[in-house]
Amino acid sequence: MRLIFLGACREVGRSAVAVEVGLRRCLLDYGVMMNDSIGFPTHISPKDLDAVFLSHAHLDHSGLLPLFYLRRRLPLYGVAPTFEFTRLLIKDFLHLSGYFLPYEYVDLEAMMENCTSIPYGKEFDLAGVKARLLNAGHIPGSCQVLIEAEGKRLLYTGDFNTNGTKTLAAADQDYGDIDAVITESTYATTDHPDRLSVEREFVSEAAEVVERGGVALVPAFGVGRSQEIATVLAAHNFKYPVFMDGMALDATEILMNHSSSLRDEDLFRKAVKKTIWISGWNDRRRAVRTPSVIVSPAGMLKGGAAMFYMEQIAKKKENGVFLVSFQIPGTPGSVLLEKKRFMIQGRSRKVEAEVKQFDFTSHGGRSDLEAMLSKLGRKVKIFTVHGEETNCVRLASWASKELGLEAYAPRPGEKFDI
Numbered sequence: 001m002r003l004i005f006l007g008a009c010r011e012v013g014r015s016a017v018a019v020e021v022g023l024r025r026c027l028l029d030y031g032v033m034m035n036d037s038i039g040f041p042t043h044i045s046p047k048d049l050d051a052v053f054l055s056h057a058h059l060d061h062s063g064l065l066p067l068f069y070l071r072r073r074l075p076l077y078g079v080a081p082t083f084e085f086t087r088l089l090i091k092d093f094l095h096l097s098g099y100f101l102p103y104e105y106v107d108l109e110a111m112m113e114n115c116t117s118i119p120y121g122k123e124f125d126l127a128g129v130k131a132r133l134l135n136a137g138h139i140p141g142s143c144q145v146l147i148e149a150e151g152k153r154l155l156y157t158g159d160f161n162t163n164g165t166k167t168l169a170a171a172d173q174d175y176g177d178i179d180a181v182i183t184e185s186t187y188a189t190t191d192h193p194d195r196l197s198v199e200r201e202f203v204s205e206a207a208e209v210v211e212r213g214g215v216a217l218v219p220a221f222g223v224g225r226s227q228e229i230a231t232v233l234a235a236h237n238f239k240y241p242v243f244m245d246g247m248a249l250d251a252t253e254i255l256m257n258h259s260s261s262l263r264d265e266d267l268f269r270k271a272v273k274k275t276i277w278i279s280g281w282n283d284r285r286r287a288v289r290t291p292s293v294i295v296s297p298a299g300m301l302k303g304g305a306a307m308f309y310m311e312q313i314a315k316k317k318e319n320g321v322f323l324v325s326f327q328i329p330g331t332p333g334s335v336l337l338e339k340k341r342f343m344i345q346g347r348s349r350k351v352e353a354e355v356k357q358f359d360f361t362s363h364g365g366r367s368d369l370e371a372m373l374s375k376l377g378r379k380v381k382i383f384t385v386h387g388e389e390t391n392c393v394r395l396a397s398w399a400s401k402e403l404g405l406e407a408y409a410p411r412p413g414e415k416f417d418i
Helices: 065-069 082-100 105-112 195-211 225-235 247-256 265-274 281-288 306-313 332-339 366-374 389-403
Strands: 002-007 016-021 024-028 051-053 076-078 115-117 124-126 129-135 143-149 152-156 180-184 215-219 242-244 275-277 292-296 320-323 341-344 347-350 354-357 381-385 406-408 415-417
Touching: 002 381, 024 143, 065 082, 065 105, 076 082, 076 129, 082 105, 082 115, 082 247, 180 366, 195 215, 195 225, 195 292, 195 320, 215 306, 225 242, 225 247, 225 265, 225 292, 242 247, 247 265, 265 275, 281 292, 281 306, 292 306, 306 341, 320 332, 332 341, 332 354, 366 389, 381 389, 389 406
Parallel strands: 024 051, 051 076, 076 115, 152 180, 180 381, 215 292, 215 320, 242 275, 242 292, 320 354, 381 406
Antiparallel strands: 002 016, 002 415, 016 024, 124 129, 129 143, 143 152, 341 347
């Protein structure tokens, strides 16, 4: 078994790893880099592939997949509702930056025709290569990929979270004996605060804003985070109005049709029932005049309906802006946190509203990653990806020094035999 690292090497973005077994080759994810410009992983020809596994829908894992469907009909495997979320995100991606992308809507639709949803835990065979998809606990439908061939077993974690959230159960760690693991390193140097404490603080702060007559804007990723925030508010019996807008509504509708993928279907349906759906500009204007919580993409304030809300609420001290997602340096959300300024009508303006960040991560932290690796035995090879260079190198170094394991932080194009 040979691994070829095509992306997410000492960086967050453009996840892609090829796995060769004899004459067969499969691909784990094929995403894009989402910084100031769009970045692609190392190219691999679709004619050289037999199958693709998609760990989850986020664009840094899925964003270049339609490229394989210009002419080829390549099987794509994942867990529902991953493909519906992927279609939603890539359609929006095409709308916003189509001239950057080497594919079109028709290629996205061709991709959708070649998707096969596999239930968690079910083993399936691809001409001698056995595979099993395990819950990753990251977003609904996210999976870890376990591949077995030639007497070797490989685990690809994708993005995973070993702590349960209000919407999702913790990642499945029933791996059995494995020979190699490709693990994310996003938070390899950072631990997260206690989740329940974060939830209570968030709900309390949101109630304070509403009780003083203000609006609490919660910019959140449309797929996963927006639904988690609405569910957290419902779980803590938040008694004030909660509005939801933008792509978050489409994702919520998809999730309502796949509610069995959630930790608590009844709680999710309670959250949806309590949420007021925004359907147009009149609703948006009404929402900003109503003391309430407004959940709306984009999570880093790089677009979406949240831009309109920021223009309306930024200048009033009774309002609040609660960031619940990681803010990439240089994004409007990051600038807002650091300088309390935001671009309004083409000018950088001081934000008078209260600004806070809450750690609603969907990734495991340092201790979680180390605990997972510690359980794997003494013969497993470790490959750290999907983290800043410092994090990838640090986690590989820790596995080597503390666990005595053969561990690497690969660079793009590097190949390893298992």
